[in-house]
Structure formats: structure tokens, C-alpha cells
Amino acid sequence: MNADQNNVIIKVENLQKHFNGGDLKALNGVNAEIHKGEVVVVIGPSGSGKSTFLRCLNLLEIPTGGTVTFEGVDITDKKVNINIHRQKMGMVFQQFNLFPHMTVLKNMTVAPTTLLKRSKEEAEKKAFELLKRVNLFDRATAYPHQLSGGQQQRIAIVRALCMDPEVMLFDEPTSALDPEMVGEVLDVMKSLAREGMTMVVVTHEMGFAREVADRVIFMDEGVIVEEGTPDEIFNHPQQQRTKDFLNKVL
Amino acid sequence: MFNAIAEWFSGVKAEFVLNFITKNRWKMMLTGVENTLLITFVAGMMGIAIGVVVAIIRSTWDKNQEVMRPGVGKFLYRIVNGIAKVYLTVIRGTPLVLQLLIMYFIIFASSRNDMMIAILAFGINSGAYVAEIFRSGIMSISKGQFEAGRSLGFNYVQTMIYIITPQMIKNVLPTLLNEFIALLKETSVAGYVTVMDLTYAASRIRASTYSPFMPLVGSAAIYLALVMFFTWLVGLLERRLRKSER
Ligand SMILES: Nc1ncnc2c1ncn2[C@@H]1O[C@H](COP(=O)(O)OP(=O)(O)OP(=O)(O)O)[C@@H](O)[C@H]1O
Numbered sequence: 281m282n283a284d285q286n287n288v289i290i291k292v293e294n295l296q297k298h299f300n301g302g303d304l305k306a307l308n309g310v311n312a313e314i315h316k317g318e319v320v321v322v323i324g325p326s327g328s329g330k331s332t333f334l335r336c337l338n339l340l341e342i343p344t345g346g347t348v349t350f351e352g353v354d355i356t357d358k359k360v361n362i363n364i365h366r367q368k369m370g371m372v373f374q375q376f377n378l379f380p381h382m383t384v385l386k387n388m389t390v391a392p393t394t395l396l397k398r399s400k401e402e403a404e405k406k407a408f409e410l411l412k413r414v415n416l417f418d419r420a421t422a423y424p425h426q427l428s429g430g431q432q433q434r435i436a437i438v439r440a441l442c443m444d445p446e447v448m449l450f451d452e453p454t455s456a457l458d459p460e461m462v463g464e465v466l467d468v469m470k471s472l473a474r475e476g477m478t479m480v481v482v483t484h485e486m487g488f489a490r491e492v493a494d495r496v497i498f499m500d501e502g503v504i505v506e507e508g509t510p511d512e513i514f515n516h517p518q519q520q521r522t523k524d525f526l527n528k529v530l
Numbered sequence: 531m532f533n534a535i536a537e538w539f540s541g542v543k544a545e546f547v548l549n550f551i552t553k554n555r556w557k558m559m560l561t562g563v564e565n566t567l568l569i570t571f572v573a574g575m576m577g578i579a580i581g582v583v584v585a586i587i588r589s590t591w592d593k594n595q596e597v598m599r600p601g602v603g604k605f606l607y608r609i610v611n612g613i614a615k616v617y618l619t620v621i622r623g624t625p626l627v628l629q630l631l632i633m634y635f636i637i638f639a640s641s642r643n644d645m646m647i648a649i650l651a652f653g654i655n656s657g658a659y660v661a662e663i664f665r666s667g668i669m670s671i672s673k674g675q676f677e678a679g680r681s682l683g684f685n686y687v688q689t690m691i692y693i694i695t696p697q698m699i700k701n702v703l704p705t706l707l708n709e710f711i712a713l714l715k716e717t718s719v720a721g722y723v724t725v726m727d728l729t730y731a732a733s734r735i736r737a738s739t740y741s742p743f744m745p746l747v748g749s750a751a752i753y754l755a756l757v758m759f760f761t762w763l764v765g766l767l768e769r770r771l772r773k774s775e776r
């Protein structure tokens with residue numbers, strides 16, 4: 281949306297990720313910019329490198345080449361303390377990954393109290409506010425296994441929000457859900473987007489991409505093939521590979 | 531008929547008196563029980579300490595060797611991991627009695643602190659089994675748990691402390707306690723190095739009374755009672771863990 285350089289929050293330059301000693305080029309020179317307040321949706325066929333791209337943004341996957349600049353700092357620099365920067369990049373996984381040995385409330389407060397040195401009261405107050413927002417106020421003392429998949433994923437989202445992140449990264453947040461629970465998770469993400477959260481979302485939910493994305497990135501074989509507004513990508517794709525992909529999924 | 535039964539009873543009573551009461555032989559049995567429990571507890575603790583360290587070394591290497599940058603650190607780690615592997619292979623691949631004898635007659639040939647040597651041998655032996663229990667406990671926790679921790683900003687050690695270890699302890703506690711029960715029985719070879727454990731006490735009584743039934747069956751009954759008691763404790767704990775969650 282806003283191409284103003286000052287608004288760039290993540291800048292990715294010539295990003296490479298090779299597996300198996302270079303045999304497998306999961307990412308092969310990706311360049312991208314994420315702007316503050318922008319919702320970027322990443323689409324593409326299976327194995328195209330979407331997850332790898334997303335996971336390189338917070339260095340969960342260590343790039344084998346190129347740089348990721350977050351808030352002006354090159355976080356691929358080995359001298360950088362990545363843990364500090366990760367605190368400001370929330371991540372939501374396909375498999376939820378809630379901590380099974382902690383209650384919902386503890387899941388949400390363990391990081392803020394330990395890492396941001398917030399008091400227990402302060403952290404819990406924030407947690408309850410967020411729980412109210414996702415209609416799970418009454419599940420604070422439940423353990424993850426007592427919740428449905430949709431509820432778990434909503435908790436995973438607010439757990440990340442408890443750290444007051446600048447960016448939220450989503451890797452197929454609804455792919456592991458029963459169809460009837462997809463809506464409740466997408467609704468939470470939509471409301472986040474409306475509030476101006478910067479989001480990078482890998483998803484197969486084309487409806488969500490059309491409705492919420494400011495920009496859609498189409499990836500294939502480790503590169504960005506095409507990017508643009510939802511209208512440009514879905515209604516007027518330029519590249520043949522994009523057309524083929526959309527024909528298959530739409 | 532009645533006479534026969536009465537005779538049998540008085541025979542049993544005489545046996546009992548001879549083996550346990552005369553010359554205060556029950557005190558020997560008591561010492562045996564005490565020593566058996568002492569060896570089991572101390573060696574068990576030692577086993578846990580060794581096991582945790584070895585498990586961390588082994589699983590950290592297995593999980594991170596590919597992503598570790600080459601250099602002196604990685605080289606040293608490779609050596610430490612190699613030592614851990616040799617330890618596991620040798621200890622689990624040789625009989626416990628021989629480990630005990632080697633400790634006693636070769637490694638600590640000049641020391642006469644029998645008890646300490648026995649505890650050391652059992653602890654080192656137990657450590658190898660405990661290490662594998664812990665390692666499978668660490669490996670059974672999904673990569674996603676680790677990534678969720680790291681993505682929130684926890685560093686490696688914090689992720690281990692707050693997220694991985696508590697789950698691991700829960701997973702391994704029942705198996706660990708069963709290993710402890712197995713250890714209790716395995717200490718019965720302590721007599722090989724003249725430590726007065728329960729089995730050796732029974733055996734000494736048998737040798738001086740020439741009457742095997744009471745001391746042998748008696749000590750077996752005591753082992754059984756101890757094992758049943760600890761098994762009951764483990765069951766209690768398992769039910770408690772299952773109730774709280776997962
Ligand atoms: N840890 C890994 N080791 C080896 N190869 C990997 C690893 N992670 C990903 N790959 C490979 O990298 C390529 C890109 O994978 P990636 O998971 O990024 O694809 P994706 O676009 O997210 O696919 P999907 O839609 O199936 O999730 C694939 O060929 C995959 O097999």
C-alpha cells in the first residue's frame with residue numbers, strides 16, 4: 281500500500297535458503313518489503329517455499345544467503361541478539377503449538393512476565409482483555425487439550441499478541457482446523473487487520489486473501505513470481521504460472 | 531494328624547528362631563535392608579544426575595549437529611558426544627556384575643570403601659539407562675513446542691527451562707520410577723564386593739545356619755514387599771499426573 285520507505289518494517293533482500301548442502305533450493309533469491317500496517321498474503325503451490333520464507337523472517341529458519349532487515353536492523357547478522365527481535369514478531373503455527381502443560385492464562389503470561397518483566401497482575405490483565413476479544417474469557421483456567429482446534433488457534437493468536445508485537449506472522453493458521461472452525465479464526469485475523477496490525481499470512485484461504493489482503497504475493501519454486509493487489513493477482517494475473525495455480529485452486 | 535501339624539509348626543518356629551532370633555541375626559537382615567535402600571537411593575540419584583547430563587549432550591547433538599557452525603566448539607562437542615556414546619554402549623553392553631567387579635578389583639583396587647564403590651558402580655550403570663529414558667523423553671516433544679518458545683523470544687536455555695523440561699519430566703517420570711524399582715532388585719549383587727545388602731545378609735545367615743529356607747525366602751519376601759510398595763506409589767503418581775492434564 282504505502283510505499284514510503286520510512287514505513288518499511290521488514291525488508292528482505294536476495295533471500296536464499298538451501299537444504300541438503302545446496303541440493304534443494306527452498307528459497308532462491310527472494311526480495312520483498314513489508315510495510316507498517318500492511319496485510320500481505322503469501323500464496324503458492326505446496327513446496328513452493330512459503331513456509332520457509334515466513335520462517336526466515338523471524339530466523340526460525342536460518343537463511344543460507346541474503347538479508348532480513350527488521351525495523352532497520354539486519355537480523356541475519358550473527359552479532360544481533362535475535363531473541364530481542366523475535367519478541368516483536370508474533371508467530372502463529374498451523375499446529376497451534378500451545379504449551380500443553382500450562383493453562384490458557386499461563387500460556388499467555390509466561391513470555392511477558394519472563395521476557396518483558398511485566399508483573400503477574402499486569403500480564404494477566406492484558407491476557408484477560410485479549411481473551412474477552414476472542415470470546416474465550418471463561419476458558420482462562422482450561423488446559424489446551426480441553427479446547428477445540430478453533431479455540432486453541434485463537435488462544436495461540438492472543439498468546440502472541442500478549443507480547444505487543446509489531447508484526448504477526450501466520451503459517452497456514454486454518455489448515456489443521458475442521459471446516460466449521462475456520463471462520464472463527466479468520467474473524468479474529470480480520471479484526472486484527474482492521475486495527476492496523478502488520479500481518480504476513482501464508483494461507484490457502486483465497487477468500488481471506490481477496491477480502492483482507494493489501495497485497496498478495498504468489499510464490500513458486502523458491503521465488504516470488506508475481507505480486508500485486510488482490511484485484512491484480514486474482515482478476516488480472518500476468519504470469520502463466522500464476523494463472524495455472526489460480527485455475528487449480530479457485 | 532493334629533500332631534503332624536503341631537510338629538510342623540514347631541519346626542517352622544525353630545527355623546525362624548534359629549535364623550532370625552538367635553545371635554540377633556535379624557539385625558543383620560535389618561542392616562541388609564538399610565544398605566539395599568541406601569544403595570538404591572544414592573545410586574538412583576547419581577543415575578539421574580548422570581542421565582540428565584548425558585541425555586542433554588546426546589539430544590542436543592542429534593538435533594543441532596547439522597545447523598552448528600564448524601569450528602572448535604563443534605569439534606569439542608563432537609568429542610563429548612562421542613564419549614557419551616561410548617559410555618552408553620559399554621555400560622549397556624556388559625553385565626552389571628562385571629562392572630561392579632571391575633570397579634572393585636581394578637579401578638578402586640586400593641580403596642576399601644566397599645559401600646562407596648558399590649554405589650558408584652550402580653549409579654554409573656543406572657545413569658546409562660536413565661539417559662536413554664530422558665533422551666526419548668526429550669525427543670518425544672514436538673519440534674513445534676521448541677519453535678513456539680523461540681518465536682515468543684525465549685532463548686535456547688529459557689525454552690528448555692520453561693517449556694521443554696516440564697513436559698519431559700511428566701513424560702519420563704513413570705518410566706524413571708520403574709527404572710528405580712529395577713535398580714532396587716539389581717543391587718542384590720552387591721555381595722560380590724562384600725557389601726552387606728539384603729541378599730548378602732540372607733546368604734550369610736544361610737551359610738552359618740545351614741538352613742536355606744528362612745533367610746532366602748524371607749529376604750525375597752522383603753524385596754517383594756518393597757517393590758510392591760514402590761509400584762503402588764508409581765501408580766498413585768501416574769493417576770495424579772493423568773488427572774491434571776493429558
Ligand atoms: N527442514 C527441511 N529440510 C529439508 N528440506 C526442507 C526443509 N523444510 C522445507 N524443505 C523443503 O523446502 C521446500 C519448500 O518448503 P516449504 O515448507 O517452504 O513449502 P511450502 O510452500 O510452505 O509448502 P506447503 O504449502 O506444503 O506448506 C520443499 O521442497 C521442502 O521439502
Ligand SMILES: [Mg+2]
Nearest residue numbers: 330331332452
Ligand atoms: Mg508450508
